[in-house]
Amino acid sequence: MRGRAAVVMCLVAGAFGGSAAAQDVRQTADQTEVLRQLDELRAMRTDMQRKMDELDSMRTDIQRQMGGFDQRIGDLERQLDVPPSAIAAAEHAAEPSQQATPQSPVAVAVAAAGEADQALAAASPPSGSKVGDYVPGKGFVLASGDQGELAFSAFSYARYLNQQALEQTYTDAFGRTSVLDLRNDVQFQKVTLNFKGWLFDPRFTYLWYVWTSNTSQGDLAQVVVAGKFQFEIDKALILGAGIEALPSTRTTSGTFPLWLRNDHRTIADEYFRGSYTSGIWARGDLTDTLGYHVMLGNNLSQLGVNASQLDAGLNTASARLWWMPTTGEYGAASGFGDFEQHDRVATLFGVHFTHSREDAQAQPGTEGFENAQLRLSDGTLIFRADPFGTGGVIREATYDMLAVNAGAKYQGFSFDIEAYFRWLSNFQTVGVIPVTGVSDQGVQVQASAMLLPSELQAYLSGSKIWGDYGNPWDLAVGLTWFPFERREFRINGQALYLVDSPVGYSSVPFPVGGNGWLFSTDVIVSF
Numbered sequence: 001m002r003g004r005a006a007v008v009m010c011l012v013a014g015a016f017g018g019s020a021a022a023q024d025v026r027q028t029a030d031q032t033e034v035l036r037q038l039d040e041l042r043a044m045r046t047d048m049q050r051k052m053d054e055l056d057s058m059r060t061d062i063q064r065q066m067g068g069f070d071q072r073i074g075d076l077e078r079q080l081d082v083p084p085s086a087i088a089a090a091e092h093a094a095e096p097s098q099q100a101t102p103q104s105p106v107a108v109a110v111a112a113a114g115e116a117d118q119a120l121a122a123a124s125p126p127s128g129s130k131v132g133d134y135v136p137g138k139g140f141v142l143a144s145g146d147q148g149e150l151a152f153s154a155f156s157y158a159r160y161l162n163q164q165a166l167e168q169t170y171t172d173a174f175g176r177t178s179v180l181d182l183r184n185d186v187q188f189q190k191v192t193l194n195f196k197g198w199l200f201d202p203r204f205t206y207l208w209y210v211w212t213s214n215t216s217q218g219d220l221a222q223v224v225v226a227g228k229f230q231f232e233i234d235k236a237l238i239l240g241a242g243i244e245a246l247p248s249t250r251t252t253s254g255t256f257p258l259w260l261r262n263d264h265r266t267i268a269d270e271y272f273r274g275s276y277t278s279g280i281w282a283r284g285d286l287t288d289t290l291g292y293h294v295m296l297g298n299n300l301s302q303l304g305v306n307a308s309q310l311d312a313g314l315n316t317a318s319a320r321l322w323w324m325p326t327t328g329e330y331g332a333a334s335g336f337g338d339f340e341q342h343d344r345v346a347t348l349f350g351v352h353f354t355h356s357r358e359d360a361q362a363q364p365g366t367e368g369f370e371n372a373q374l375r376l377s378d379g380t381l382i383f384r385a386d387p388f389g390t391g392g393v394i395r396e397a398t399y400d401m402l403a404v405n406a407g408a409k410y411q412g413f414s415f416d417i418e419a420y421f422r423w424l425s426n427f428q429t430v431g432v433i434p435v436t437g438v439s440d441q442g443v444q445v446q447a448s449a450m451l452l453p454s455e456l457q458a459y460l461s462g463s464k465i466w467g468d469y470g471n472p473w474d475l476a477v478g479l480t481w482f483p484f485e486r487r488e489f490r491i492n493g494q495a496l497y498l499v500d501s502p503v504g505y506s507s508v509p510f511p512v513g514g515n516g517w518l519f520s521t522d523v524i525v526s527f
Contacts, residue, residue, distance in 0.1 A: 130144065131143060131144055134527070135151070136486075136488075136527075137332075138151045138153065138196075139151045139152050139153025139154070139194065139196075139527055140152050140153070140527075147199070147200055148197060148198055148199040148200060149197040149198055150195060150196075150197045151195075151196055151197050152193070152194065152195055153194045153196070153527055154191070154192060154193050154194065154525065154526075154527060155190070155191075155192040155194075155257055155524075155525070155526045156188070156189075156190060156191045156192065156524075156525050156526075157189050157190060157262065157263065157522045157523060157524040157525065158186065158187070158188050158189060158522070158523045159186070159187055159189040159509075159520055159521070159522045160185075160186050160520065160521045160522075161183055161184070161185060161186075161187070161509050161518070161519075161520045162183075162184050162518060162519045162520070163180075163182040163183045163184065163509070163510075163511070163514070163518045164182055164184050165516050165517040165518060165519075166180060166182055166498070166511070166514050166515060166516040166517070166518055167180070167514075167515040167516050168180055168182065169513075170379075170500070170512070170513025170514075170515065172378040172379060172380055172469075172513070173376070173377075173378035173380070173469040173470055174378075174380070174388065174389045175389075176389075178513060180511050180513055180514065181511070182511075187214045187215050188214050189213065189214055189215060189263070189507070189522070190211075190212070190213050190214065190263060190507070191210075191211075191212055191214075192209060192210070192211045192212075193209060193210045193211075194207060194208075194209045195207075195208045195209070196208070203231055203232040203233075204229070204230075204231050204232075205229070205230050205231075205232075206227065206228070206229050206230075207227055207228050207242075208225075208226075208227035209224075209225075209226060209227060210223065210224070210225050211223070211224040211225075211226070212224070213506075213507040215506040215507050216506060216507055224303055226242070226243040226276075226303075227242055227243065228240055228241065228242025228243060228244055229241055229242055234284065235284055235285050236284040236285055236286060237282060237284045238282065238283050238284050239280075239281070239282055240280065240281045240282075240283070241279070241280045241281075242278065243276055243277065243278050243302070243303075244276065244277070244279060244281055244295060244297075245274075245275065245276050246274035246275065246276075246277060246295055246297060246300065246316065246318040246354055247293045247294075247295060247318050247319065247320035247352055248272075248273050248274035248318050248320075248352050248354040248401060248403065249269055249272065249273045249274075249352055249403045249405075249418065249420070250269075250334075250350065250352075250403075250405050250416070250418055251265050251269055251273065252273055252274060252275070253293065253320055253322075253334075253350075253352070254333055254334070255333050255334055255335045255336065256333075257524075257526055258331075258332055258333050258335025258336060258337070258487070259335065259336050260336045260337055260446055260448055260457075260459040260461050260478070260480075261459075261461055261476055261478065261492075261494065262480075262492045262494075262522045262524055263508075263522075263524075264508040264509055264510075265508075266444040266446075266461060266462065266463035266474060266476075267463055267465070267472060267473070267474045267498070267501050267502065267503050267510065268420060268442035268443065268444045268463030268464060268465050268474075269418070269420075269444055269463065270503040270508070271375065271377075271420075271440075271442065271465055271502055271503050272401055272403065272420040272422050272440075272442055273372060273401075273403075274300045274301065274316075274318060274354050274356070274372055274401070275300060275301035275302075275303070275364075275370050275371060275372035276301065276302065276303055276370055277297035277298050277299055277300065277301060277302040277316060278297060278298050278302055279295050279296050279297030279298060279314070279316070280295070280296055280297075281293065281294060281295035281296070282294055288328045289323055289324050289325055289328045290321075290322070290323050291321075291322050292319070292320065292321050292322075293319070293320045294317075294318070294319040294320075295317070295318045295319070296314050296316070296317050297314065297316040297317075297318070298310050298314065298315075298316060299315065299316050299356060299358060300316060300354075300356050300358060300372045300374075300399065301363075301364050301370070301371050301372035301373075302364070303364055303370055303371065304364040304365050304371065305363070305364050309361050311359060313357075315356055315357040315358075316354070316355070316356040316357075317354070317355050317356075318352070318353070318354040318355075319352070319353055319354075320350060320351070320352045321350065321351050322334075322348065322349065322350040322351075323348070323349045323350070324346070324347060324348050324349075325347055325349070326344065326345055326346060326347045327342070327344055327345075327346045327347070329346065330346050330347075330348040330407070330409065331346065331409060332487070334348060336407075336414060336416055336446055336448065337409075337414050337448045337450075337457060337459065338409035338410065338411070338412050338413060338414045338448070338450060339450065339454065339457070339482075339487060340409075341411060341412050341450065341453055341454075342409045342410050342411065343411065344410070345408055345409070345410045346408065346409045346410070347406075347407070347408050348405070348406065348407045348408075348416075349405070349406050350403075350404070350405045350406075351402075351403070351404050351405075352401075352402070352403040352404075352405075353400075353401070353402050353403075354399070354400070354401045355398075355399070355400050356398070356399045357396065357397075357398050357399075357426075358374060358396065358397055358398075358399055359383075359395060359396045359397075359428075360383035360393075360394070360395055360396075363383055366381070366505060370507075371505065373503075374397060374399060374424060375502050375503065376438060376467065376468070376469040376470075376502070377440055377465050377466075377467025377468065377469045377470045377471070377472060377502050378467075378469040378470040378472075378500065378502060379500075379501070379502035379503065379504075379512040379513055380469065382394050382397060382424065382438075383395075383397075387433075388433060388434050388435070390431070390432045390433065390434055391431050391432055392429055392430060392431030392432040392433040393429065393430050393431060393433075394427050394428070394429050394433060395428045395429065395430060396426075396427070396428035397424050397425070397426065397427050397428070398423075398424070398425050398426040399422070399423075399424060400422070400423045400425070401420065401421065401422045401423075402420070402421045402422075403418055403419070403420050403421075404418065404419050405417065405418035405419075406418075412449060412450030412453060413447075413448070413449050413450075414446075414447065414448045414449075415445075415446075415447045416445070416446045416447075417443065417444070417445050417446075418443070418444050419441070419442070419443045420440075420441065420442040420443070420444075421439075421440075421441050422439070422440045422441075422442075423437065423438075423439050424437055424438040424439075425437035425438075435468075438467075438468055439468070440465060440466065440467040440468070441465070441466045441467075442463060442464060442465040442466065443463060443464055444461070444462065444463035445461070445462055445463070446459065446460070446461040446462075447459065447460050447461075448460075454482060454485040454486070455481065455482050455483075455485050456479065456480070456481055456482070457479070457480045457481075457482075458477075458478070458479050459476075459477070459478050459479075459480070460475075460476070460477055461475070461476045461477075461478075462474060462475040462476065465502065467502075470500055470502065471500075472498075472499055472500040472501055472502050473499050474496065474497060474498050474499065474501065474510070475496070475497045476494055476495065476496040476497070477494070477495055478492060478493060478494035478495070479492070479493050479494075480492045487526065488525065488526055488527045489524070489525055489526075490524050490526075491521075491522070491523050491524070492520075492521070492522045492524065493519075493520075493521045493522075494519070494520050494521075494522075495517060495518075495519050496509060496510065496517070496518050496519070496520070497516070497517050498510055498514040498515055498516065498517075498518070499515060500513065500514075500515060501513060501514040501515075
């Protein structure tokens with residue numbers, strides 16, 4: 001930047017010098033001096049043109065590098081579980097104003113280079129930020145120095161939920177009828193406080209968080225205090241330990257909270273997925289477009305489960321492989337929706353597989369938020385007393401689940417699809433159980449459009465499950481408004497239609513057995 005500024009100052013100084021000299025020449029008729037200064041100005045103009053060409057080349061190179069930074073930033077965001085993207089914010093800041101005053105070519109070139117420098121600075125790894133700064137993708141920097149950094153971020157929202165239009169009773173596949181406790185209330189729904197950064201070496205990162213749901217007050221695991229550590233040996237090998245989401249589906253693979261529906265999934269995703277557990281993992285980028293994540297954990301869902309409830313084995317393994325062939329990125333945190341307004345088609349393909357041996361004792365409470373329960377497609381818990389109405393119970397079962405997803409984004413439009421295949425087998429039983437296993441399939445489809453770039457998004461989201469005990473489905477239509485034209489603050493309104501929902505608990509908007517319409521309005525802060 002100093003070099004470009006010096007060149008501009010030199011040109012301005014030369015122009016003034018040339019003007020003064022021209023006046024002297026007119027006064028003295030010294031043609032030789034005019035010719036000399038004319039030659040100097042021509043040489044300076046040639047040099048300036050050369051520098052502008054270098055700037056063009058530099059900008060092209062920077063844009064190429066920024067494509068690589070996008071992927072790297074997405075990886076760091078997923079490591080730290082942070083919502084907004086630094087590169088997206090930098091790109092938004094670099095967009096030219098529609099009412100900008102026309103500038104000279106030199107000024108445009110210098111300004112463009114300056115914006116590129118700012119974008120690169122915003123995309124830098126988490127180090128060296130000034131205390132008190134707000135950095136998109138990181139939060140507010142509380143402390144920063146040669147030995148480490150500490151930043152604070154948060155996710156929270158207030159929700160109005162109206163379930164009054166749902167049917168009041170539900171009958172499962174075995175003829176058991178239950179009465180639904182339908183809600184019509186306002187809740188300060190959720191608070192997540194994140195403390196994150198690096199220690200001694202920028203490659204050694206940490207995340208500590210406090211997480212609670214207001215609707216779960218009084219329940220087990222109403223407050224979660226957890227965290228994780230990671231060390232980057234190479235971009236192809238990052239090792240971690242702590243509490244992490246099993247990479248069983250797209251929504252458990254670092255995309256939160258950049259979803260179309262605010263803080264809840266389709267019923268198919270909720271039905272099939274794994275959840276958070278303690279474990280160890282490895283992840284990394286095999287190429288510029290290909291990455292992996294493998295994890296070995298205690299069980300499918302450990303929030304609300306203490307160590308004495310777990311058996312003596314690491315019985316859960318989950319793996320994910322993803323490919324982004326066209327652009328090498330899929331937006332901030334590879335989330336849903338094209339808030340970034342991709343000018344090239346971005347594509348994502350992924351495959352997930354999870355295996356776990358589960359037992360009744362290691363299951364979290366049904367009201368624990370982010371719990372993952374093994375259910376039949378009518379909502380029956382397989383570990384409940386007498387699930388099939390035959391007097392028998394299931395003590396242990398093996399869970400195997402395959403998820404395959406694909407998606408595309410372009411100019412504010414997005415389309416994502418994910419298919420699920422789940423097998424429950426190897427039942428350890430007491431008494432009579434009429435089956436030896438259960439097989440289910442499902443699919444979810446989500447589409448969105450930025451009706452007003454960076455300001456208003458519309459979406460359509462739905463899913464269906466095909467199971468031995470019912471074929472439930474759901475459909476949601478919603479609008480999300482970004483008043484400040486950035487992701488950190490948004491307002492979401494949604495109408496959701498359910499048919500025999502097999503999943504639900506108080507921290508999501510739908511109950512088990514829900515049939516009919518429900519409505520929600522959320523005001524979200526995420527930084």
